[in-house]
Amino acid sequence: MTDMTMIQAINQALRIAMKNDKDVILMGEDIGVNGGVFRATEGLLKEFGEERVIDTPLSENGIVGMAIGMALYGLKPVAEIQFMDFIYSAYDQIVSEAAKYRYRSGGQFPCHVVIRAPYGGGVKGGLYHSQSTEQLFTSIPGLKVAIPSTPADAMGLLLTAIAHEEDPVLFFEPKRLYRTSVGEIPSSGQQIPFGKARVVKEGSDVSVFAYGAMVPQSLQAVNMVEKMGIHAELIDLRTLAPLDVETVVKSVEKTGRAVVVHEAPKFCGYGAELAATIAEKALYSLKAPILRVTGYDTPFPYALESLYLPTVDRIARGIERTATAV
Amino acid sequence: MVKAFRTMALGRAVDERCVNLQRQGRIGFYVQSEGQEAAQAGCGLAVDPGDWLFPAYRELIVALSRGIPLKTLIEQFFGNSDDELKGRQMPCHYGYREYRYVSPSSPVGTQIIQAVGFAMGLRYRGEKAVTVAFFGDGGTSANDFHAGMNFAGVYKAPVIFFCQNNGWAISLPREKQTKSPTLAMKAEAYGFPGVKVDGNDFAEVYRAVREARQRAFEGKGPTLIEAETFRIGAHSTSDDPSRYRSTSLLLSWKEKDPIDRLRKVLVERGWQTESEADSVRDEARAEVQKMIQDVEHAPPMDPSSMFDDVTKDQSLQLAEELAEFKEMIRDGVLKQ
Numbered sequence: 112m113t114d115m116t117m118i119q120a121i122n123q124a125l126r127i128a129m130k131n132d133k134d135v136i137l138m139g140e141d142i143g144v145n146g147g148v149f150r151a152t153e154g155l156l157k158e159f160g161e162e163r164v165i166d167t168p169l170s171e172n173g174i175v176g177m178a179i180g181m182a183l184y185g186l187k188p189v190a191e192i193q194f195m196d197f198i199y200s201a202y203d204q205i206v207s208e209a210a211k212y213r214y215r216s217g218g219q220f221p222c223h224v225v226i227r228a229p230y231g232g233g234v235k236g237g238l239y240h241s242q243s244t245e246q247l248f249t250s251i252p253g254l255k256v257a258i259p260s261t262p263a264d265a266m267g268l269l270l271t272a273i274a275h276e277e278d279p280v281l282f283f284e285p286k287r288l289y290r291t292s293v294g295e296i297p298s299s300g301q302q303i304p305f306g307k308a309r310v311v312k313e314g315s316d317v318s319v320f321a322y323g324a325m326v327p328q329s330l331q332a333v334n335m336v337e338k339m340g341i342h343a344e345l346i347d348l349r350t351l352a353p354l355d356v357e358t359v360v361k362s363v364e365k366t367g368r369a370v371v372v373h374e375a376p377k378f379c380g381y382g383a384e385l386a387a388t389i390a391e392k393a394l395y396s397l398k399a400p401i402l403r404v405t406g407y408d409t410p411f412p413y414a415l416e417s418l419y420l421p422t423v424d425r426i427a428r429g430i431e432r433t434a435t436a437v
Numbered sequence: 438m439v440k441a442f443r444t445m446a447l448g449r450a451v452d453e454r455c456v457n458l459q460r461q462g463r464i465g466f467y468v469q470s471e472g473q474e475a476a477q478a479g480c481g482l483a484v485d486p487g488d489w490l491f492p493a494y495r496e497l498i499v500a501l502s503r504g505i506p507l508k509t510l511i512e513q514f515f516g517n518s519d520d521e522l523k524g525r526q527m528p529c530h531y532g533y534r535e536y537r538y539v540s541p542s543s544p545v546g547t548q549i550i551q552a553v554g555f556a557m558g559l560r561y562r563g564e565k566a567v568t569v570a571f572f573g574d575g576g577t578s579a580n581d582f583h584a585g586m587n588f589a590g591v592y593k594a595p596v597i598f599f600c601q602n603n604g605w606a607i608s609l610p611r612e613k614q615t616k617s618p619t620l621a622m623k624a625e626a627y628g629f630p631g632v633k634v635d636g637n638d639f640a641e642v643y644r645a646v647r648e649a650r651q652r653a654f655e656g657k658g659p660t661l662i663e664a665e666t667f668r669i670g671a672h673s674t675s676d677d678p679s680r681y682r683s684t685s686l687l688l689s690w691k692e693k694d695p696i697d698r699l700r701k702v703l704v705e706r707g708w709q710t711e712s713e714a715d716s717v718r719d720e721a722r723a724e725v726q727k728m729i730q731d732v733e734h735a736p737p738m739d740p741s742s743m744f745d746d747v748t749k750d751q752s753l754q755l756a757e758e759l760a761e762f763k764e765m766i767r768d769g770v771l772k773q
Contacts (some may be wrong), residue, residue, distance in 0.1 A: 122648055136561070167588070168584075168587055168588060170583075172550065173581075173585070173587065174578050174586050176547065176549075176550030176553075176554065179558070180555035180558065181555065181558045182554075182556065183555055184555045184558030185558070186558050186561065188554070200580065203544055203547060203580075204550075207542055207543075207544050207547060208542060208551070211542065213747070213748070213749075214746045214747055215522070215525050215532075215542065216522060216540035217521050217522040218538050218745070218746040219540065220534060220539065221749065239744045278748040294454055306752075306753075353753065356753055356754065368739065
């Protein structure tokens with residue numbers, strides 16, 4: 112066991128995956144000599160050479176399209192999109208191509224491409240370095256979406272995405288946790304399966320569902336309400352597609368109350384799917400309305416981001432209200 | 438040359454018959470290649486079986502040149518239980534790994550950059566093969582044309598960009614697609630050669646593709662080939678070209694019919710007699726007719742197959758939807 116930041120864990124996961132399998136190839140803007148704008152690929156060019164760590168021209172559709180071509184050939188490309196905010200020019204390649212190759216060819220052409228992108232606010236990134244639009248991808252059949260919240264999960268889920276999955280994976284990394292989240296990493300580089308949520312803290316009064324950067328925020332909120340005698344259960348979804356429905360439903364059946372936290376806007380956000388799933392499968396266990404604590408339905412504001420993003424106090428207030436509603 | 442003539446004639450026969458099938462409501466949709474047979478055969482026969490092709494949806498004669506059985510293609514048009522693609526795609530959107538003929542989509546140009554990535558993969562593993570990206574004049578305006586050309590130039594990828602300039606992107610004429618005097622010249626800006634050939638001359642296309650292939654093999658990188666031709670038919674069975682182009686233009690190109698042109702060469706050189714050439718076309722029509730009879734009445738797709746191949750393993754949610762779907766079928770709520 113060693114301590115690492117999340118960005119170090121991602122860097123290490125890429126290194127392990129590349130050492131284990133020479134079919135793993137990285138591509139993206141500034142990932143080579145520069146080691147990535149967040150340093151996720153630091154040192155990898157030197158270690159693996161420019162055939163496997165490819166600096167690309169400034170074209171997101173080009174990066175993803177090239178990666179898809181390599182995946183169709185049978186390599187294991189891992190593309191970096193510098194910010195989730197820049198991914199949209201590649202949306203056609205992701206939605207119409209990567210997500211559909213297996214299906215449209217009757218299973219002849221699987222498309223195992225991994226696309227990493229930092230997402231989310233809290234770093235003074237303004238409109239175009241802060242967005243959280245995971246729901247644009249979770250709503251597309253054929254795509255898998257993972258969002259880690261700890262260094263260990265970042266490593267374990269990324270290794271799974273590269274070495275185990277055989278479908279296109281969107282791997283969204285909470286950039287505000289890159290350096291602030293520090294944790295123990297198992298030295299063996301073990302994989303964490305998709306579709307298995309993590310119970311961060313057990314509780315009996317109310318279930319709190321979160322992912323990515325909202326997990327540590329929610330944990331602080333859960334600890335805060337504990338002092339008022341409210342025992343909240345915090346669940347980190349880890350992968351949004353596939354969703355671990357069983358863990359979600361089981362928790363709500365136990366607590367009878369649910370709060371969903373994400374930084375993406377509320378309307379048609381991932382929380383809507385979670386709330387609907389809970390309503391479909393555990394409505395009769397509910398003792399209070401499901402509450403969503405989310406970013407507001409505005410574009411991401413630069414100067415006011417600390418008020419836009421769910422804060423610990425705001426989450427705590429939501430948990431308290433839901434736990435005490437009669 | 439004789440093989441090319443047969444393949445082109447077969448393609449024309451498929452086109453004629455399938456447009457009628459669509460009109461009769463027996464298949465849902467169709468895309469003709471009429472007029473572009475020489476360009477497609479020229480490229481399709483010039484590449485090697487080891488090469489990987491990234492077609493669009495108007496590449497019938499390339500597919501036939503590749504050796505994809507006519508039966509397989511017609512099964513795809515009908516989308517019934519014999520269709521290898523399991524009825525997932527509109528007619529003409531077929532791809533078969535076995536023939537290194539990659540599955541196409543409808544958005545224009547997306548395959549261009551994928552062919553570049555694939556070619557880089559081939560080179561990475563040291564395989565002696567190239568990829569070919571197929572697209573039309575309209576495709577040269579698409580995002581992924583630019584990305585593909587640019588990346589291929591930067592990485593010297595072993596890829597051939599094969600553009601069939603057929604004059605029309607649905608209703609938009611070539612002159613309004615770009616102000617570039619030729620499409621081939623666009624290659625220059627990306628740092629590699631572009632050549633323009635007469636797309637209705639089988640031999641000229643064939644030679645250009647062989648040369649481009651040789652260049653790629655020698656590590657000299659990509660080539661753009663513009664094969665100038667004409668889309669005699671509609672864009673698809675959903676299109677009516679009389680709304681946007683003149684009969685006189687159409688007739689002027691009909692006079693340059695690539696099949697008639699190749700036939701003339703064959704007869705002049707004594708490689709085929711007039712009657713042999715006629716019988717090639719008659720045999721092609723008969724073959725298509727017979728194949729349709731063999732294929733049309735296969736049973737429909739198994740409804741549950743709709744839920745296969747979304748991801749490698751079916752998600753729990755999808756399994757739940759499938760179970761509910763089966764109940765609906767059982768109870769007669771859903772009928773095929």
